Amino acid sequence: MHDLKSIRDNPDGFDAGLSRRGLEPRAAQILDLDARRRAAQTAFQEMQARRNDASKQIGALKKSGGDASALMDEVAGLKERIPAVEEEDKALGVEIEAILASIPNLPAEDVPEGPDESANVELRVWGTPKSFDFPALDHDVLGAQLGLMDFDGAAKLSGARFVVLKGQLARLQRAIGQFMLDLQTDEHGYTEIDPPLMVKDGAAFGTGQLPKFGEDLFKTNTGHWLIPTAEVPLTNLLGDEIVDEKQLPIRMTALTPCFRSEAGAAGKDTRGMIRQHQFHKVEMVSIAHPDRSDEEHARMTQCAETVLQKLGLAYRVIVLCTGDMGFSARKTHDIEVWLPGQQRFREISSVSNCGDFQARRMKARFKSEGEKGTRFVHTLNGSGLAVGRALIAVMENYQRADGSIEVPSVLRPYMGGVEVIG
Structure with missing residues (x-):
């Protein structure tokens, strides 16, 4: 299995190792999926934080007799969207893991290069x-x-x-x-x-x-x-x-x-x-x-x-x-x-x-x-x-x-x- 962090740090080196194996570059595909997954994770965290914050505001408004309907609608919408973002995160993670699991080890620097x-x-x-x-x-x-x-x-x-x-x-x-x-x-x-x-x-x-x-x-x-x-x-x-x-x-x-x-x-x-x-x-x-x-x-x-x-x-x-x-x-x-x-x-x-x-x-x-x-x-x-x-x-x-x-x-x-x- 390959280290995702090392691919982020040196995508050209990763692709160079694959090239020595006679394989096509994969770093761009992996990093694109990784970026989408991290975006989904960020969105998930932000929506969770906003839901928690809005829930507290709703409690305060109700306690003071204010109108919390708008915030309640927002929280309801967040509850509907959060599972989809969470599922996207998991699905992208599975896809990345499957790709990394299918790629062979990279050769050591002193391994001679050749097709067969x-x-x-x-x-x-x-x-x-x-x-x-x-x-x-x-x-x-x-x-x-x-x-x-x-x-x-x-x-x-x-x-x-x-x-x-x-x-x-x-x-x-x-x-x-x-x-x-x-x-x-x-x-x-x-x-x-x-x-x-x-x-x-x-x-x-x-x-x-x-x-x-x-x-x-x-x-x-x-x-x-x-x-x-x-x-x-x-x-x-x-x-x-x-x-x-x-x-x-x-x-x-x-x-x-x-x-x-x-x-x-x-x-x-x-x-x-x-x-x-x-x-x-x-x-x-x-x-x-x-x-x-x-x-x-x-x-x-x-x-x-x-x-x-x-x-x-x-x-x-x-x-x-x-x-x-x-x-x-x-x-x-x-x-x-x-x-x-x-x-x-x-x-x-x-x-x-x-x-x-x-x-x-x-x-x-x-x-x-x-x-x-x-x-x-x-x-x-x-x-x-x-x-x-x-x-x-x-x-x-x-x-x-x-x-x-x-x-x-x-x-x-x-x-x-x-x-x-x-």
Whole structure:
């Protein structure tokens, strides 16, 4: 959510930020509605004051035996007009709020400008992309040959974009998730949370999924939304809260199933496990002081990178351009892991600094010692990592010529000592 006062103070700056996002100017429209609303509020206050003053005069005139009929007619007229002005104020307020809620976050100054992913900028590469002396297979072929990955069975149960994992592959996915969760809690200081998987409208609004992206979510017949990421419940734990500055940063993590309709992904990644309706993910959320959120963003990116480093998987980090960022983000780092079967890097984590954009929507604030007022916190979120895509990366990077899969050493304790899946 955007701050109306900041738009009043710097409308050109607001429109410049929208322009960098490839959007049309909106400040003039917003400020026109704001001026009309403030005029209605002023009229409402003036009419209320006049009605109160006239009522006192009527009482005085009646007490003295004077003629109060003119004043009584005036008060009657004011009583008829005041509800209309009050309704205009409310209606304009709702319209302004709806417009502000539909506008994405403004990009940080150091975000590269561009229309789409072609303008993203590579920051660094870690490791050497794996190559083999035999033809590298995609994960879905490897899984099918092992008899441990069943897309047909999943389609029979649930339709497209689902998978049934069996035996050691199911255990490998579980091992990856547990390894990531232990790393983020034990080494990186995140507090593990086990959140609800269904949330109400207010929570989905707070993190920016509603009202604009409802079609990307699954809705239950009770009115709840299945979470597309644990970012939604974790971040909203601070909704309508005022925390002490000394509590910041607050770092939370969760390993949960996630559910996405993939409404805009028709025809994309229809094979394999890359893009599914249901998947597991370890999510990291930080609630930070505004002065230190950029520092927290860099730290969170490193926490995600460490997972891939310990797994021995080559990856690159890119900063998304203005046209490729998500709705709530002011700056995003994508981490892309190397997949030998596809001979390309694919996204496995997005780490975003949302500034105070989500905090304003959910009224998440902090108070500093000795200060009367409160300030909005900054919220950050990132995958640490997507478990299904990590499974894909392990399968493809650790495949052998005979179709078996070596288990990375850091995962073997979670696999009961199993070294090879064959």
